[in-house]
Structures are given as C-alpha cells and as structure tokens.
Amino acid sequence: MLEKIEQANAKALQIINDAQPTLVDVKYAYEVFPGFDKKTILHAGPPIQWEDMCGPMKGAVLGAIRYEGLADTEEEAEKLVINGEIKFSPNHHWGAVGPMTGMTTYSMPVFVVKNEAFGNCTYCTINEGLGKVMRFGANNDEVIERLKWLERALAPALKKAIALAGGINLKVIAAQALTMGDEMHQRNVAASSLFLKTIIPYLIQVVEDGEQLLEITEFIAGNEQFFLNLAMAMGKATMDPAYNIPYSTVVTAMCRNGKNFGIRVSCTGDQWFEAPVEMPKGLYFPGFSAEDANPDMGDSAIVESFGLGGFCMATAPAVVRFVGAGTFQDAINYSKQMYEITVGKSTHYILPNLDFEGTPTGIDVIKVVDKGIAPVINTGIAHKEPGVGQVGAGVVNAPMGCFEKALVAIGEKLNL
Amino acid sequence: MNKINELFSQELKVINVGIESFYNSLIDQNVKVVNVNWKPPAGGNEKMLSILNKLNR
Structure with missing residues (x-):
C-alpha cells in the first residue's frame, strides 16, 4: 500500500512542478x-x-446583489436572499x-489563467485594492463604483494588453x-511591480486616452497586493490537474468560508473535508485588536496549497514583522517545518535564505496527521463587522480536524 | 546513599523529550538541558494510528 501511495504522490508532485500557469485573458464571469x-x-x-455566513461575507453578498443591479438598497437585497432567490456556490465548484x-x-471580470502544460483554465476576480x-465585506457606493470601474475600464484594457502580449x-x-x-500571500510587492513592468508596454499601446492610461497604471501601481489574485489563480491552475490520482494523499485545495476550513485531497476528488476555522494570530492596525477580528476566511490558502505563502516565510523577512510571526529565525522554522509534511520540493520556486532549496510542495495528509503538524497560512484579518475592511494580518494554522476526516475517507476509499 | 541520590548530587545534564514546559522549568533553574521536539504519532489518537498503520504497510 505504502509503495502505491508514494508513487501516486510522486506523480502529483511532478504534475505540480510541471505546471505552466499563464495569464491568457480577462473575461466576464x-x-x-x-x-x-x-x-x-x-x-x-x-x-x-446565508444563515451561517459571518458578518463580512453577508455584507459582501448584499453589496454584490446591488452591484448586479438586482436591488437598490441593502434592505431590498436582504429580502431577495431571505426569499431564497439568491443561490450560493463555492468558487472552487466553478474552477475559480x-x-x-x-x-x-x-x-x-475575471483573470483567465491557463496551465499551458495541461490545458486547464482557472479564474479569479481582479484585486480591488486596499481600504x-x-x-x-464593505459594500457602500464607493465600493460598487470601484467594481464598476474594474468592469468597464480596467478589464477591457487588460484584456487587450494581455492579447497583445500573447499571454x-x-x-x-x-x-x-x-x-x-515576496511570499505571494501577504506580500506581493515585488510580484505586483514585476507584473506592472511586464504589462505596461502593452497597456500604453492599447489605451489611447491618456487620462485613462494614467488611472489604470496608478491603480495597479498603487496596490501592492494586485498580484495576489493572480497568484491564487496560478495556484488553482497548478493544483487542478493533480485531482483524482488514485492512491494520492496530496492536498489539492485549502480554503475557508469564515466558519469552516475545507480541504480537498487528490484521491478523493471533489469531496470536502471540513472543520471549524481557527482565529489568526497576528498584528493589528492602529485602533484595532483581536476582539475586532473575523475568523479565518478566503480561498487564498490555495497559495499555501502549492507551496507558497506561509510555506516560504523564510524568503520574506519583511512579511515576518507584518504578520507578527516573531523573529526571522521563526520564519525559517515555519518553512523548515513545512518540509516535514510535504511530498517534496518545487523545482522552480526557490528559497534563497534556505540555501536555494525548492519550496515545500505537495501537502501529504498522512504526514500532517502522523506528525501532528498543521499547514501554516499567512492571512489578512478582516473586521468581524461588514464594511470596516482589513484590520490586520497574521498567521493561522489549518485545523487538524480536516486532515483527520480526510484520512478516514482515504482509509475507506482504499478499503482498509 | 542509593544510585538515584548520587545522580542528583552531581551536576545534571538533561535531555528533555516532548513536553516543552519541562524544558522551560529546567532552564528557569539554570539546569543544562537540551530539548527534543517530539510528539507521539497522530498525537496518540488511536483511530488515526490504526489507519496510519494500515496505510504504512
């Protein structure tokens, strides 16, 4: 049995390492x-x-309904939800x-990221910026107007620029x-700059109006987390071909909805294994404290699923202080610990501060449960009330319960 | 004097395996100690251990 599992996990690691995630388009959902x-x-x-959603998720839903023009006020939007007219579905169920x-x-508008090695596409919205x-969970007119600008001005320009760049x-x-x-979760300063540097020659050619060009370049340049959504789509594009490998115990996705943390595992396909989310531990912006924090939330743990984010804290000294992770030695220890629960190392993503080792890649459910080491995730912390926004950043562990449930299901799947 | 009392009459050099608070207590008492970061497999959860043992065959 062990040999079959090891071979399957080696195949999963190869698939992850062979990925060629490429931004090919911006389309509408x-x-x-x-x-x-x-x-x-x-x-x-x-x-x-709806009834189980946290404050920010509910706030965002009401804003999204208004953004789509289905309601003029928050009260009207809530009525639509309570009357059962709105359907909810996880992004992951739509390749997003x-x-x-x-x-x-x-x-x-969504980024279309194609894994050129395997042909699969994944999608992620455009990062709205900070504040x-x-x-x-913010949903006022300013938020909706910005989203409309992304839809009507930024998306068409990016679409043309990406086409001209040939991906x-x-x-x-x-x-x-x-x-x-950068570690590509809480720090995307370098990646966002590199992205802007790459796309700017094409934006200049496709946006004729000077003022609009300035607005677009200022928007991208002014958001150090612009690349986060691209890193997330990359993560999903990288991991999706690793689903459904018989005997593979590699985690293919990790995500949170503000109430539960969910993971998926290769050999069990689309099945979710869930446990209550944990509270992030971190640093808060002035005027906020742990009492204001919303429980862990977001699909962004897909970044850790393919070995970046908290897994490569060792390469991102600046983020260590931002997320309150302690000393630089602590950051190195976080990364070193993740090698204990992964199948192998990345062949392309390297950690200079760990003597150019590849990032810890391919979380193995068996190793997580056996060693009692939960994956570490760097995360933003939302205010628990809708509309306030980000109040801090920190580190959180995936709950062990997800991995224990997955291990039981793997045992059943393999008729143990 | 029995052997155990002899041991404690000398300078102690301790290797602590597992529980970190034992290690910290010795540090507080200026005892030379090395800590081994160890946990029982699967945190000692028998159901998990049973599955892990079958998977590791």
Whole structure:
C-alpha cells in the first residue's frame, strides 16, 4: 500500500512542478461559467448558506446583489436572499478562487489563467485594492463604483494588453518575486511591480486616452497586493490537474468560508473535508485588536496549497514583522517545518535564505496527521463587522480536524 | 546513599523529550538541558494510528 501511495504522490508532485500557469485573458464571469446567472453568487471556502455566513461575507453578498443591479438598497437585497432567490456556490465548484469573502458574480471580470502544460483554465476576480473593499465585506457606493470601474475600464484594457502580449507567464514572475522577498500571500510587492513592468508596454499601446492610461497604471501601481489574485489563480491552475490520482494523499485545495476550513485531497476528488476555522494570530492596525477580528476566511490558502505563502516565510523577512510571526529565525522554522509534511520540493520556486532549496510542495495528509503538524497560512484579518475592511494580518494554522476526516475517507476509499 | 541520590548530587545534564514546559522549568533553574521536539504519532489518537498503520504497510 505504502509503495502505491508514494508513487501516486510522486506523480502529483511532478504534475505540480510541471505546471505552466499563464495569464491568457480577462473575461466576464458570465462568459466563462456555463449556466451562470445574475442570481448566483460565488463565495470563498467550502459550501455555506446565508444563515451561517459571518458578518463580512453577508455584507459582501448584499453589496454584490446591488452591484448586479438586482436591488437598490441593502434592505431590498436582504429580502431577495431571505426569499431564497439568491443561490450560493463555492468558487472552487466553478474552477475559480476569490480572496477573503471571495465574491464572484455574473458581471465581474475575471483573470483567465491557463496551465499551458495541461490545458486547464482557472479564474479569479481582479484585486480591488486596499481600504474598504468587497473582499473584506464593505459594500457602500464607493465600493460598487470601484467594481464598476474594474468592469468597464480596467478589464477591457487588460484584456487587450494581455492579447497583445500573447499571454504572460506567471510562473516566471512568481519565481523571481520569491527571490525578491515576496511570499505571494501577504506580500506581493515585488510580484505586483514585476507584473506592472511586464504589462505596461502593452497597456500604453492599447489605451489611447491618456487620462485613462494614467488611472489604470496608478491603480495597479498603487496596490501592492494586485498580484495576489493572480497568484491564487496560478495556484488553482497548478493544483487542478493533480485531482483524482488514485492512491494520492496530496492536498489539492485549502480554503475557508469564515466558519469552516475545507480541504480537498487528490484521491478523493471533489469531496470536502471540513472543520471549524481557527482565529489568526497576528498584528493589528492602529485602533484595532483581536476582539475586532473575523475568523479565518478566503480561498487564498490555495497559495499555501502549492507551496507558497506561509510555506516560504523564510524568503520574506519583511512579511515576518507584518504578520507578527516573531523573529526571522521563526520564519525559517515555519518553512523548515513545512518540509516535514510535504511530498517534496518545487523545482522552480526557490528559497534563497534556505540555501536555494525548492519550496515545500505537495501537502501529504498522512504526514500532517502522523506528525501532528498543521499547514501554516499567512492571512489578512478582516473586521468581524461588514464594511470596516482589513484590520490586520497574521498567521493561522489549518485545523487538524480536516486532515483527520480526510484520512478516514482515504482509509475507506482504499478499503482498509 | 542509593544510585538515584548520587545522580542528583552531581551536576545534571538533561535531555528533555516532548513536553516543552519541562524544558522551560529546567532552564528557569539554570539546569543544562537540551530539548527534543517530539510528539507521539497522530498525537496518540488511536483511530488515526490504526489507519496510519494500515496505510504504512
């Protein structure tokens, strides 16, 4: 049995390492999701219904309904939900991912990331920037106007620029950014800059209006987390071909909906294994404390699922202080510990501060449960009330319960 | 004097395996100690151990 599992996990690792995630297009959600409609809202994490959603998720849902023009006020939007007219579905069920609340709706533009090695495509919305944004549950007119600008101005320009560029190889950008101090979850300073540097010659050619060009370049340049959504789509594009490998115990996705943490495992396909989310431990912006924090949320743990984020804290000294992870030695220890629960190492993403080792890659459910070491995730912390936004950043562990449930299911699947 | 009392009359050099608070207590008492970061497999959960043993065959 062990030999079959080891061979299957080696195959999963090879698939992850062979991935070639490339940004090929920006399209609208209605163009890429078959059967999608305005009354279906995609959210982060495993499945969840309205009554179980946390404050920011509910706030984002009400804003998303207004954004789609289905209601003029929050009260009208809530009435639609309570009357059962709005359907909720996880991003992951549509080949997509979304940060924090993860709202993806009919009219929203999405990055199309294609894994050129395997032909699969994944989708993620465009990062809205910092401050009051829908991913943290904000839903006022300013939030909706910004989303409309993304839809009507930024998305068409990016679409044309990406087409002119003939696609943008994201793996190259991410690998380079890792050597420049990013871990691609809470720090995307280098990756966002490299992305802008790559796309700017094409934006200049496709956006004729000077003021609009300035607005677009200022928006991208002003958001150090712009690349996060691309890193997430890369993660999903990288991991999706590793689903359904018989005997493989490699985790293919990790995500949270603000109530439960969910994981998927290769040999058990689309099945979710869930346990209550944990509270992140971290640093808070001035005026906020742990009492304000919302429980862990978002599809962004897909970044750790393919070995970045908290797994490569050793390469990102600046993020160690931002997330309150302690000393630089602690950051190195986090990364070293993740080698104990992974199948192998990345052949492309390297950690200069660990003597150029590849990042810990391919989380193995067996190793997680056996060693009692839970994957570490770097995360933003949302205020528990909708509309306030991000109040801090920190580190959180995936709950061990998910992995124990997965191990039981693996045992059943393999008729043990 | 029996052997155990002899041991404690000398300078102690301790290797602590597992529970970190034991290690910290000795540090607080200026005892030379090395800590081994160890946990029982699957945290000692018998159901998990049973599955792990079958998977490891």
